[in-house]
Amino acid sequence: MAIKDLPREELMHPGAGSCPGCVDLLSLRMTLKALGPKTVLISPASCTASIATSYPKSPFQVPVLTMAFAAGGAAASGVVAALKRLGEDDVNVVVWAGDGGTYDIGLQSLSGAMERGTNFIFICYNNEAYSNTGIQRSGATPFGAWTTTTWKGKVEQRKDMPGIMLAHRLPYVATASPSYIEDLYRKVQKAATIEGPKYLEFHIPCAPAWRFPMEQTIEIGRLAVETGAWPLFEATNGKVEFNLRSKQILEGKVQRKPIEEYLQPQGRFGHLFKPVRDEAALTEIRRFLDAEWERYLKLVNCGVAV
Numbered sequence: 001m002a003i004k005d006l007p008r009e010e011l012m013h014p015g016a017g018s019c020p021g022c023v024d025l026l027s028l029r030m031t032l033k034a035l036g037p038k039t040v041l042i043s044p045a046s047c048t049a050s051i052a053t054s055y056p057k058s059p060f061q062v063p064v065l066t067m068a069f070a071a072g073g074a075a076a077s078g079v080v081a082a083l084k085r086l087g088e089d090d091v092n093v094v095v096w097a098g099d100g101g102t103y104d105i106g107l108q109s110l111s112g113a114m115e116r117g118t119n120f121i122f123i124c125y126n127n128e129a130y131s132n133t134g135i136q137r138s139g140a141t142p143f144g145a146w147t148t149t150t151w152k153g154k155v156e157q158r159k160d161m162p163g164i165m166l167a168h169r170l171p172y173v174a175t176a177s178p179s180y181i182e183d184l185y186r187k188v189q190k191a192a193t194i195e196g197p198k199y200l201e202f203h204i205p206c207a208p209a210w211r212f213p214m215e216q217t218i219e220i221g222r223l224a225v226e227t228g229a230w231p232l233f234e235a236t237n238g239k240v241e242f243n244l245r246s247k248q249i250l251e252g253k254v255q256r257k258p259i260e261e262y263l264q265p266q267g268r269f270g271h272l273f274k275p276v277r278d279e280a281a282l283t284e285i286r287r288f289l290d291a292e293w294e295r296y297l298k299l300v301n302c303g304v305a306v
Contacts, residue, residue, distance in 0.1 A: 001182055007033045011061040017051040019207060021214035023178040023221065024048060024125050027202050028096060030181055031123065034188035037062060039092040040083075042076050044106055045069040046098035047132040048125070069105045072097045073113030076120045092192055093120040100130045102201075103139035103159050114168040114197045121191050121198045124161065127206035135209045142229075143288060144281045146268040147209075153271060153281065157288055165199040166235055172198040174234035179221030183243055187234060194236075203230040211267025220265060228256040228289050231296060240299045250297060259285055 011032035018025045024047055032039060039062045043049045049066050058064055067075040072095040079093050097106055102124035110122060129147050130136040137147040139159040146153060165173045172194045176184035184202065191198040205221050207214040224230035225245050232246040241247075248254045260282070263269040272278045 001185060003181060006030070006185065007036075009033070009037075011037060011039075013059045013061065015057070016059045017054065018047070019214065021207055021217045022047075023217050024127070024204050024206075025052065026181075027125060027178045027184060027204065028052075030178070030185050031094070031096075031188050032060075032062065034185050035092045035094065035192055038090055039094060040065065040079055042067055042072055042079065042093070042095045044072040044075075044095070044097045044101035045132075046096075046101055046125075047127070048096055048098070050132050069101050071109055072101055072106045073109035073111070073118070073122065075109075076122070077113050077116065077118045080118050080120055095120065095122045097122070097124055098130075098132070099124060099126045099128060099138045099140035099161075102126070103161050111164075111168065114165065114170060114199070118197050119195055121188075121200065123188075124199075124201045125204045126161075126201055127204040127209060128158070129206070129209045131206050131209040142285075144263075144269060144272055144278075144285055146211075146271060153269075162199070162201055162233075166238070166240075168197075168199075169238065170199055170235075171196045171237055172235070174200050175203070175230070175232055176200060177203045177221045177225055177230060177232065179218045179225065180232065180244055183232060190234075209268070211270070212265050216265065220262070223257070223262040223265075226257045227259045227262040228293060229259065229262050231292075233296070240296075242296070242300065250293070250300060256289075256293075259289060 012029045016025055041062055041064045044067045053064055053066050076093050076095050083091050126140050128140045130138055135147050136149045137154050141154050143157045144153045162173055172191050174187040176187050203224055205217050232243040234241055242250045249256055272281050
């Protein structure tokens with residue numbers, strides 16, 4: 001589907017207090033277009049909960065349940081059970097959580113809901129830090145990145161949350177990027193047609209936390225895909241398939257761009273280049289990405305991830 005063919009109906013109106021250029025709310029706007037008005041949105045503590053649901057007004061034209069940081073999956077389970085009791089079987093229940101409410105604080109309730117087979121969509125909008133509470137590191141923060149709690153650069157690699165979700169044997173797992181909005185829209189639509197628990201993760205470049213000019217948000221997102229830092233894939237019943245530029249990279253039709261093209265525009269990686277290049281850190285980043293792509297190739301070649 002081309003952008004010009006997207007539904008005209010808007011389920012998120014102007015007025016949310018996001019940062020200029022924020023692709024969190026762009027992604028949420030497109031998600032609601034894909035799902036339609038029969039949607040219940042659950043928003044654990046996050047940027048979205050803070051900027052988009054300020055009492056007594058909300059820009060959303062669907063019901064929104066603002067929930068505690070740790071309880072996204074549990075809240076979704078409760079909403080699904082209540083709708084079932086009411087005989088409402090055509091409502092999309094969606095958790096919209098940041099990486100803190102997914103990778104870290106919210107992981108246990110997310111895992112529990114997935115293990116129980118709850119029929120809902122869990123969407124992690126991953127800006128790779130606790131951006132709303134002061135830009136602290138999270139389990140999604142990549143190696144070498146500055147945050148207010150890793151001011152010399154994070155020394156651990158990020159978690160593989162999509163891999164953790166694949167290990168739950170879900171019917172659908174996908175990654176997406178608002179820099180490739182048609183792909184994101186298609187994957188949300190597909191998730192809505194599948195019964196059972198679904199997990200989607202969106203890569204959300206955050207200008208204040210990553211320290212780049214706000215008008216470069218879409219460009220930074222594309223560079224993440226083109227350098228292989230953020231692969232686009234989907235797994236239906238465990239069968240892994242890569243999409244768009246990531247598919248071309250996996251098939252050897254194009255080469256990954258040098259990772260420096262993605263890192264250098266971001267102030268959070270500035271210490272890797274000034275006053276001198278930190279070749280050891282850059283080598284470790286390349287090693288990690290090379291190993292990840294080797295693992296992806298094995299997943300695709302074996303046909304089924306779990």
